Amino acid sequence: MELNLLTLCYLIASITFILGLKMLSNPATARKGNLVAAAGMTIAIAGTIFLYEQDGEKLHNYAWIFGGLAIGGIIGTLAARKVKMTAMPEMVSLFNGMGGACAALISLVEFNHLSKQLAANEVEISAVQPTVLIIVLGLLIGSVSFAGSMVAWGKLNGRVKDFSFTGQNILNLLILLVAIVAGVILVLNPGQPLLLYAILGLALIYGVMFVMPIGGADMPVVISLLNSFTGVAAACGGFLYDNKVMLTGGILVGAAGTLLTILMCKAMNRSLQNVLIGSFGGHKTAAVAGGKQQGAYKEISLSDAAMVMSYANKVMVVPGYGLAVAQAQHVCHELEKILEEKGVEVKYAIHPVAGRMPGHMNVLLAEADVSYDKLMEMEHANDEFKTCDVVLILGANDVVNPAAKNDPASPIYGMPILEVELAKTVIVNKRSMKPGYAGIENDLFFQPKTSMLFGDAKKVLQDLCAEVKTV
Amino acid sequence: MENVLNWITANQQIIYIVVLMIFVGIEVIGRVPSVLHTPLMSGANAIHGVVIIGAIIVMGKAETDNYLALVLGFLAVILGTLNVVGGFVVTDRMLEMFKKKK
Incomplete structure (x- = not known):
C-alpha cells in the first residue's frame, strides 16, 4: 500500500515537471508553472522520506536527512532571496553546480557500498557491471557539471578571468578520453576504488578546463549546457535506484536544456560549436578591426543631450550590459519619469541578447519598476525607430552594430540588430571608445547623426536627470 | 549481441521512458520566447x-x-x-x- 502510494507520488511529480516546463515557456503562465513544479518536487521528496522502502526496510537516519534538508533549505532560500537581480545568472550557475556535486556524491557513496559487497563476495562481478557503468557516468557528468558551473560562477562575478592557450581543445579532449578509458576499465574490473577517484579528479579538471577559455558573455549558454548535463547526471541516479521520477525529471531537463542551449545560441546567431571553441575575441577579429580606418566621432555635452531629449517627441532607450554593470536601472527609470512629465514619450528597445543573458534587460528594468508595456522587443522597436527623435544607447554595443547587417567579413555578420540609425539622433553612452565584447569597432559611433556621451551609465544618467529638470 | 538484446528486454520500461522524455522535453519548450x-x-x-x-x-x-x-x-x-x-x-x-x- 505504502509503496503504491509512493509510485503515485512519483507519477504526480513527473507530470508536474512536464506541465511546469510547458507553462514556464509561456509568459502568461510561467510563474504558476514554476510553482507547479515546486509542488510536485515537494510531494516527491516527502514521499521518498516517509514511504520509501527497499527489501521491506524503511529509511533511517532521519535526523541526518532532516538536518540536511533544513540547512540546505535555509541557505538556499536566503541566498536566492538576497541575491541582486544583476547577479541572477551566477546564482543559477551556483545552484546548478550543487546539483552536479550531489549526483557525484551519490555515485561515490554507492560505489563504496558496492565495493564492500564485492570484497565480501556477496555479489557477482558480472551482476554489478551495469550498476558500475551508471555510477561512473553519474560521477563523470556530475563532476564536470560541478567544476564547470563553479568556473562559470566565478567568471560571471569577475573572480575568474578568461584563460586559454594553444592546443587547449586537444588537451581537453585528451583528459576526457583518459577519464572515459579509466571508466571503461573500472566497469570491466570493478574492484579498483582508486580508479574511481582518478575519474573524479579528471572529470573535475576537465570541467574547469572546458569552461576556462569561453568568454564571460557566453556563460549563459555554457550554464544552460551544464544544466542539461546535471539533468543527465540526475537521470543516472534514476537508473541506479530504478526511480522513475529521477529518471523523468533528469532526462526531461537534459533534453529541454540541450534544446534551450541551441535556442540561446540561435538568438545570438551563432552555433554552439562557435561558442564552445570560441572564435570570438581571438586574433582574427582583432586583425579585421585593426585593418579598417575609422573616421572621427563627436562628443555631446550633458546639457546639450538633456536639451535634445527634453524637446523630443519620442525617445527610445537601448539598454545594454553597461547599464547592468553600473546598476543604473533605477536612475534610468527616474529619467524616464522626468521626461514623461515633460510630455516626451519614452520607450525601451530590448535586444534579445542585450546584457549578459537573454532576458537580462527585462529582469533588470522590471526591478526598477519600469512598466512592462514600455519594453519593446526587437522587431517592434525596429518598426518604431524611424518615428523616434532620439535614441539613447546605454552601454550597448554589438547589438546596435550596423556591421552585422552590411559587413559580411564581420564576425557578427547576420546577427539581427536594433536598427537605431533610422532615428533622427543617436546618443551613445559608453565608458570609452573601447570595442564591445565581440572585439570589433562599431561604425555607428562614427556616423554624423551619432554623438558620444562618455562616462559611467549611472553617473551620466544622474547628471542627465538633473540637467533635464532645469531645461 | 545476445547480452545487449537481453539487457534491452530486461530494461525496456526504462528505455521507453528515456526515449519518450527526450521528445517531451524538446516538444514542451520548443516555442519559448x-x-x-x-x-x-x-x-x-x-x-x-x-x-x-x-x-x-x-x-x-x-x-x-x-x-x-x-x-x-x-x-x-x-x-x-x-x-x-x-x-x-x-x-x-x-x-x-x-x-x-x-
Whole structure:
C-alpha cells in the first residue's frame, strides 16, 4: 500500500515537471508553472522520506536527512532571496553546480557500498557491471557539471578571468578520453576504488578546463549546457535506484536544456560549436578591426543631450550590459519619469541578447519598476525607430552594430540588430571608445547623426536627470 | 549481441521512458520566447534538483557506523536541497519581475 502510494507520488511529480516546463515557456503562465513544479518536487521528496522502502526496510537516519534538508533549505532560500537581480545568472550557475556535486556524491557513496559487497563476495562481478557503468557516468557528468558551473560562477562575478592557450581543445579532449578509458576499465574490473577517484579528479579538471577559455558573455549558454548535463547526471541516479521520477525529471531537463542551449545560441546567431571553441575575441577579429580606418566621432555635452531629449517627441532607450554593470536601472527609470512629465514619450528597445543573458534587460528594468508595456522587443522597436527623435544607447554595443547587417567579413555578420540609425539622433553612452565584447569597432559611433556621451551609465544618467529638470 | 538484446528486454520500461522524455522535453519548450530563456533555464535547473531523492535514499540507507557514507550522504542532501530550494526561489523571483504593472 505504502509503496503504491509512493509510485503515485512519483507519477504526480513527473507530470508536474512536464506541465511546469510547458507553462514556464509561456509568459502568461510561467510563474504558476514554476510553482507547479515546486509542488510536485515537494510531494516527491516527502514521499521518498516517509514511504520509501527497499527489501521491506524503511529509511533511517532521519535526523541526518532532516538536518540536511533544513540547512540546505535555509541557505538556499536566503541566498536566492538576497541575491541582486544583476547577479541572477551566477546564482543559477551556483545552484546548478550543487546539483552536479550531489549526483557525484551519490555515485561515490554507492560505489563504496558496492565495493564492500564485492570484497565480501556477496555479489557477482558480472551482476554489478551495469550498476558500475551508471555510477561512473553519474560521477563523470556530475563532476564536470560541478567544476564547470563553479568556473562559470566565478567568471560571471569577475573572480575568474578568461584563460586559454594553444592546443587547449586537444588537451581537453585528451583528459576526457583518459577519464572515459579509466571508466571503461573500472566497469570491466570493478574492484579498483582508486580508479574511481582518478575519474573524479579528471572529470573535475576537465570541467574547469572546458569552461576556462569561453568568454564571460557566453556563460549563459555554457550554464544552460551544464544544466542539461546535471539533468543527465540526475537521470543516472534514476537508473541506479530504478526511480522513475529521477529518471523523468533528469532526462526531461537534459533534453529541454540541450534544446534551450541551441535556442540561446540561435538568438545570438551563432552555433554552439562557435561558442564552445570560441572564435570570438581571438586574433582574427582583432586583425579585421585593426585593418579598417575609422573616421572621427563627436562628443555631446550633458546639457546639450538633456536639451535634445527634453524637446523630443519620442525617445527610445537601448539598454545594454553597461547599464547592468553600473546598476543604473533605477536612475534610468527616474529619467524616464522626468521626461514623461515633460510630455516626451519614452520607450525601451530590448535586444534579445542585450546584457549578459537573454532576458537580462527585462529582469533588470522590471526591478526598477519600469512598466512592462514600455519594453519593446526587437522587431517592434525596429518598426518604431524611424518615428523616434532620439535614441539613447546605454552601454550597448554589438547589438546596435550596423556591421552585422552590411559587413559580411564581420564576425557578427547576420546577427539581427536594433536598427537605431533610422532615428533622427543617436546618443551613445559608453565608458570609452573601447570595442564591445565581440572585439570589433562599431561604425555607428562614427556616423554624423551619432554623438558620444562618455562616462559611467549611472553617473551620466544622474547628471542627465538633473540637467533635464532645469531645461 | 545476445547480452545487449537481453539487457534491452530486461530494461525496456526504462528505455521507453528515456526515449519518450527526450521528445517531451524538446516538444514542451520548443516555442519559448527569448525573454523567457533565462527563467526557463533556471526552472529546469530547479527540476533537475530531483537528484535530491537519490541523496535522501543514500542517506537513509547508510549504516550508522559507515561514517564515509554518512558524511558524504549528508553533504549530498544539503547540496541537493540547495539546488531545489534555491532554484525554485530564484526562478520565482525572476518571474515576479515579469508581471504586468498596473
